[in-house]
Amino acid sequence: MNWKQEWKPLAAIVAVFAACYWLPVDWLRASRRVENAFWESLHLVKWYAQEHVLLCLVPAFFIAGAVGVFVSQAAVMKYLGPKANKPLAYGVASVSGTILAVCSCTILPLFAGIYRMGAGLGPARAFLYSGPAINILAIVLTAAVLGPEMGIARAVGAIGFAVVIGLLMHFFFRKEELAKAQAAVALPEPEVARPLWQNALYFGSMVGILVFANWGRPTDATGLWHAIYAAKWTITALFALALAWMLVAWFKVGKWKMLIAAAPVAILVVAVPEHPILPFVAGTIGLSTLTATGKDDDGELREWFAVSWDFAKKILPLLFWGVLVAGALLGRPDHEGLIPSGWIAGLVGGNSLWANLFASVVGAFMYFATLTEVPILQGLIGAGMGKGPALALLLAGPALSLPNMLVIRSVMGTKKTVVFVALVILMAAASGMIYGALF
Amino acid sequence: MKKIQILGTGCAKCQKLTENAKTAAEGLGIAYEMEKITNLNDIMAFGVMITPGLAVDGQVVSTGKLLSPEEIKKLID
Numbered sequence: 001m002n003w004k005q006e007w008k009p010l011a012a013i014v015a016v017f018a019a020c021y022w023l024p025v026d027w028l029r030a031s032r033r034v035e036n037a038f039w040e041s042l043h044l045v046k047w048y049a050q051e052h053v054l055l056c057l058v059p060a061f062f063i064a065g066a067v068g069v070f071v072s073q074a075a076v077m078k079y080l081g082p083k084a085n086k087p088l089a090y091g092v093a094s095v096s097g098t099i100l101a102v103c104s105c106t107i108l109p110l111f112a113g114i115y116r117m118g119a120g121l122g123p124a125r126a127f128l129y130s131g132p133a134i135n136i137l138a139i140v141l142t143a144a145v146l147g148p149e150m151g152i153a154r155a156v157g158a159i160g161f162a163v164v165i166g167l168l169m170h171f172f173f174r175k176e177e178l179a180k181a182q183a184a185v186a187l188p189e190p191e192v193a194r195p196l197w198q199n200a201l202y203f204g205s206m207v208g209i210l211v212f213a214n215w216g217r218p219t220d221a222t223g224l225w226h227a228i229y230a231a232k233w234t235i236t237a238l239f240a241l242a243l244a245w246m247l248v249a250w251f252k253v254g255k256w257k258m259l260i261a262a263a264p265v266a267i268l269v270v271a272v273p274e275h276p277i278l279p280f281v282a283g284t285i286g287l288s289t290l291t292a293t294g295k296d297d298d299g300e301l302r303e304w305f306a307v308s309w310d311f312a313k314k315i316l317p318l319l320f321w322g323v324l325v326a327g328a329l330l331g332r333p334d335h336e337g338l339i340p341s342g343w344i345a346g347l348v349g350g351n352s353l354w355a356n357l358f359a360s361v362v363g364a365f366m367y368f369a370t371l372t373e374v375p376i377l378q379g380l381i382g383a384g385m386g387k388g389p390a391l392a393l394l395l396a397g398p399a400l401s402l403p404n405m406l407v408i409r410s411v412m413g414t415k416k417t418v419v420f421v422a423l424v425i426l427m428a429a430a431s432g433m434i435y436g437a438l439f
Numbered sequence: 440m441k442k443i444q445i446l447g448t449g450c451a452k453c454q455k456l457t458e459n460a461k462t463a464a465e466g467l468g469i470a471y472e473m474e475k476i477t478n479l480n481d482i483m484a485f486g487v488m489i490t491p492g493l494a495v496d497g498q499v500v501s502t503g504k505l506l507s508p509e510e511i512k513k514l515i516d
Contacts, residue, residue: 077488109447112488
């Protein structure tokens with residue numbers, strides 16, 4: 001018997017046995033906690049389905065897909081190569097996560113590449129830190145569920161601290177001469193299909209649809225925000241028209257096909273103006289059909305659809321289980337799930353140094369599947385977590401996890417990894433305290 | 440005997456590329472040996488930062504792209 005390996009299942013069995021042996025069945029039954037948890041998780045799933053899937057996630061999937069297809073990774077990597085201008089490299093590294101890192105499996109090779117063959121330790125760390133936190137899907141969902149301040153704080157915090165952490169890492173280890181990999185960097189030639197301004201307008205129209213379709217009702221019924229809210233569907237429709245025009249003019253979608261796809265949308269707008277969600281769904285179906293059956297020579301449109309669809313397939317099940325589990329454990333805001341709110345409020349309530357530090361340490365070691373940090377955090381905030389510790393967890397969480405630390409360690413050694421993890425935890429806790437004090 | 444190496448940490452694109460490379464090699468009817476390289480440091484040794492990458496006989500021929508079997512056939516030959 002090899003006890004070096006067998007201790008893990010043994011420990012698991014003992015732990016499960018002990019939990020069953022002392023399972024507080026009567027207490028659970030009397031407090032109706034399990035029953036509540038069940039209904040809470042269903043309520044939360046329903047709320048997500050009604051509020052966040054159609055208007056928020058679906059456009060975000062299309063944008064993430066477009067980023068994967070139309071933004072050339074090679075063009076961005078030019079700024080992070082071995083001869084890169086250093087200040088520029090920090091800047092590019094800290095923001096390029098928005099467009100490069102839609103999937104965590106692309107982050108680690110890029111990080112290792114920047115470190116070993118490219119601009120070096122500092123920019124590589126900056127990229128690794130900000131990448132997972134500022135991808136488009138994460139920011140959009142954070143802003144939609146946890147409020148715009150939290151979404152903006154997350155993006156700004158991640159970018160700002162990426163630069164600081166990168167510079168500090170560079171400073172701490174400046175004496176170490178790095179043995180650069182001998183291999184020449186193999187980057188694919190960037191393919192320039194259309195000028196930058198066309199790409200910018202194209203992404204702009206999609207971001208416009210996303211932002212205005214999700215425009216929330218402001219608390220007072222006057223002023224600019226309310227005017228925008230009242231006109232939000234008109235504005236969304238204008239952005240959609242712009243997108244349709246661009247698809248025909250620049251992406252070789254047939255004029256007649258576009259008219260056929262747009263007809264149901266127009267009919268629904270006129271027939272049921274009180275349900276703007278119906279034309280939105282029709283438009284989504286139209287766009288999916290047009291892109292999935294696109295007949296352009298280089299297959300861009302089909303690839304766009306394929307990549308978007310891939311994201312949807314990968315992320316929706318994760319989010320579904322994430323929401324169910326978060327609902328069962330923590331409940332909706334102002335309701336209780338399995339975990340008593342008092343515990344949460346005791347550990348991470350308020351804005352103390354301890355609460356912030358605890359949140360960032362837990363966030364650093366825990367693994368969050370893509371986007372599931374959002375429902376979990378929503379549950380925690382509802383159960384009494386302070387806003388500062390919440391931001392600390394958001395900033396430390398997706399950037400680090402135990403499995404991810406092991407990979408980083410294999411690339412740059414134990415010492416640098418420990419310093420990096422410590423920096424992330426301290427910075428996240430500090431930013432949480434600042435945010436908690438401000439809001 | 441051709442040596443075909445797929446460089447990638449195991450994402451969906453890398454698995455699809457492996458499949459396509461198999462289809463391509465079998466379509467050509469050549470003797471080949473397929474290797475999947477998933478260790479990050481080994482991938483870096485090839486100079487590949489953008490996965491998935493494809494190497495034939497130790498030479499990187501494509502990075503960051505999911506090639507179709509047809510495209511791979513041209514690169515293997």
